[in-house]
Amino acid sequence: MASTVKRVAVVATGVIGASWAAYFLAQGLDVEATDPSAGAEDRLRQAVAAHWEPLSRQGLAAGASLERLWFHARLEDALAQADFVQESGPERLDFKVDLFRRMDAAAPAHAILASSSSGLAVSDMQAQCARPERVVLGHPFNPPHMIPLVEVGGGRHTAPEAIARAMAFYTHIGKRPIHVKREIKGHIANRLQAALWREAFHLVNEGVASVTDIDTAIAQGPGLRWALMGPFMNLHLSGGDGGIAHVLAHLGSPIEDWWCDLGAPSMSDALKSQVAEGVAQELGARQTHDLACARDALLIDLLRAKQSSGVLD
Structure with missing residues (x-):
């Protein structure tokens, strides 16, 4: 899928959505954005312009241009030709369920529908979709135009192929996706x-x-x-030649004792x-x-x- 994604729809253009839009543009993609809030287009273009300097320092892809950003008042117009949809709306389940229902009805059959949700379950968000198999989690780390991490996962009705396609797309545009193998509050x-x-x-x-x-x-x-490096690799290095096995043999019990003493404010x-x-x-x-x-x-x-x-x- 990675090479076939030419046009991305960004749904909701607040802090996260605007950051995503800037990043997709920097990767040489066409971006169709939509947000119902008053003044949303002006705020989006201002945010994208502000993000462009640090993105330029990181290196722009061939064809990257601010002129490839289009804004639509209607959700259906933004999704009509999308190959990939990145949703970053309010973190409210009732809102997401209805929004994904509408996106599923508006987007081409081949498009993946990804949510930036920081904690909601895909199984819940896809509940009213006619094609729930294409709904995935695509949770970035803030700010998305700077941080490589994207957490990708599925829900009860998500097809494994959709997860694989989303992972491939994010990898293709320079992200570092990880697979959330089981739904859990807050992801990883x-x-x-x-x-x-x-x-x-x-x-x-x-x-x-x-x-x-x-x-x-x-x-x-x-x-x-x-x-x-991550916590496990750092722990491994702290063990010298013996690595993490040495650390756990000597500090496993003290670490467990610290766990028992951690607070619950x-x-x-x-x-x-x-x-x-x-x-x-x-x-x-x-x-x-x-x-x-x-x-x-x-x-x-x-x-x-x-x-x-x-x-x-």
């Missing part, structure tokens, strides 16, 4: 993040560390390694305020927009370094 990466957030909030709540200290602990510690108003105040203190005079731009610039350099290493990519 968000669950891993949630596990860390849970303990981070717990440590703040218990007065063990400040918000700034916890951010420093990750950003200046294990986070540096996590940007290069509740998201109380007091804790929310404490964390928000801590983030404000950490930001200081820095502007969120400037910090995001600096992050993105470093991300480009990091991605280039990983690709050029030939080992860490």
Whole structure:
């Protein structure tokens, strides 16, 4: 399928949808976008234009052009000629079910319908589709125009071929798709993040560390390694010549003991305020927009370094 996808429909053009649209354009694809919100087209074009500079630094595909973006007020017009549909609408099940029903009726029979949903089950979203076998999960990591990861999975009625075609398409355009083999809330990466957030909030709540200290602990510690390799490979390297088997033989029991001691905080108003105040203190005079731009610039350099290493990519 990868070589046959020429036209992508982007349904809903908020933060995630606009980022997807910019990335598809940078890969030399035609993009047909739609969003019912007032002023959506202007916001989309502004966002895509803002994303174009970092995408250009990463390298544009042959034929990549902002002129290949079209906006439609009607969903049916945007999907009429689509080879692949990327949906990024509100994270509400009732909304998604109806939207996928409409997309299924409007899209050509050969088109894959992919959802950017960060936690909903495909089985639920495809419930009212006449062709549920072509509905898949295509969950990116924010921002999609920068981060390679895409989580791909299916629902109860999804055909294995549809998952394979989606994996092939994302791979073809430079993404790093992984297969979510069984439906689970939050998929994979968000669950891993949630596990860390849970303990981070717990440590703040218990007065063990400040918000700034916890951010420093990750950003200046294990986070540096996590940007290069995943948790299992990092654990393997920490075992020296003995590798992960050596680590688990010596630290397996202590790790299990730490698991038993991990916190289970509740998201109380007091804790929310404490964390928000801590983030404000950490930001200081820095502007969120400037910090995001600096992050993105470093991300480009990091991605280039990983690709050029030939080992860490």
